[in-house]
Amino acid sequence: MAKITPEIPDGGAVREVLDRIGDKWSLLVIGTLRTGPLRFGDLHTAVTGVSQRMLTLTLKHLVEDGLVTRTAYAEVPPRVEYALTELGRTLVPRVMALAEWAMANREQINANRRSHGGS
Incomplete structure (x- = not known):
């Protein structure tokens, strides 16, 4: 007999949060900021492949969601740093677990894709 997966009580909330983060x-x-605050340029360098526009939008959303803080310092030239909030730090173990799982299973997943005609 097939096991029935219990329904997630508020699937809309799960979708909403997962769509964003x-x-x-x-x-x-989030994974990059786990080691501490970074300036935009340093973050852009560390997150390989992200465009400036996409990084700007991503940071804006993470700030809106309360996962990242944006601190502007009144200096010349101006300095802005991004850091994880307490809420954002609660995601780090989960993000790192997912990253470790992806690295450990990448070869098998790629082999499966090739056997099914994928990229």
């Missing part, structure tokens, strides 16, 4: 750039930004 589950994209690759958000996860990579």
Whole structure:
């Protein structure tokens, strides 16, 4: 007999949150900020492949969601740093677990894709 998976009581809330933080750039930004605050340029260098526009949008959303803080310092030239909030730090173990799982299973997944005609 097939096991029936219990329904998630508020699937809409799960979808809403995962849509926002589950994209690759958000996860990579959160993982990168785990070691401490970074300036935009340093973050852009660390998150390989992200465009300036996409990084700007990703940071804006993470700040809106309360996962990242944006601190502007009144200096010349101006300095802005991004850091994880307490809430954002609660995601780090989960993000890192997902990253470790992806690295450990990448070869098998790629082999499966090739056997099914994928990229």
